[in-house]
Amino acid sequence: MEKFMLIIREDLKKLSRLTDEERFSNIPEQLKWIESIAAAGNYITGEPLAIEGRYVSRNDVLSDGPFIESKEGVSGYDIILAENINQAVSIAQTCPLVMKGVAVIEVRPIQNIDA
Template sequence: MKKFMLLIREDLSRLAEMTEAELQADIAEMTAWAEELAAKGHLLSGEPLEPETRYVRKNHIASDGPFAEARESISGYFLIEAEDLDHAARIAASCPPLMENKIAIEVRPLMIYA
């Protein structure tokens, strides 16, 4: 099995406009999916991320601009195990909020140094 990072991408304006009840419903839906992944032996870890961000480059830290103020941002991640990239993508495609078009998921293999 190989390791993959699932980067959860969400529209930040949608998140900002959600009621507390809507937010809790989304969290419960994602938690149930994570528990399903764990039960199947795929989930290694995962966490939601706060919406605040900084974009850091040599000699510059941006708290605004095209990256820090992007419409879409990474709102969380999962670290999973899967057979290959296609298998990891199929796992990501089973995410209920993705199927409801609330989020997008970027699937990235971890680079393993031998």
């Protein structure tokens, strides 16, 4: 099995206008999804991320997020196990946020670096 990071991307400006109750209203469905992945032996860890943060470059530290030009920003992550990227993508497609059209998920293999 390989490790994959599911990078959850949502409209951070829209999220910043929501109350915590509104923002986290999908948590029960997300937890059921996580429980199903864990029951299948594919879940490692994951967390939602705060909207605010710092964007660090060589010459600047910006703190007025969201920082990227695009509408979407990273709102959370999950680390899973899958046989290959196709299975990881299939798991990501079952995410309730993706199915509702609220978020997109970027699926990235985690590279194993032997020290």
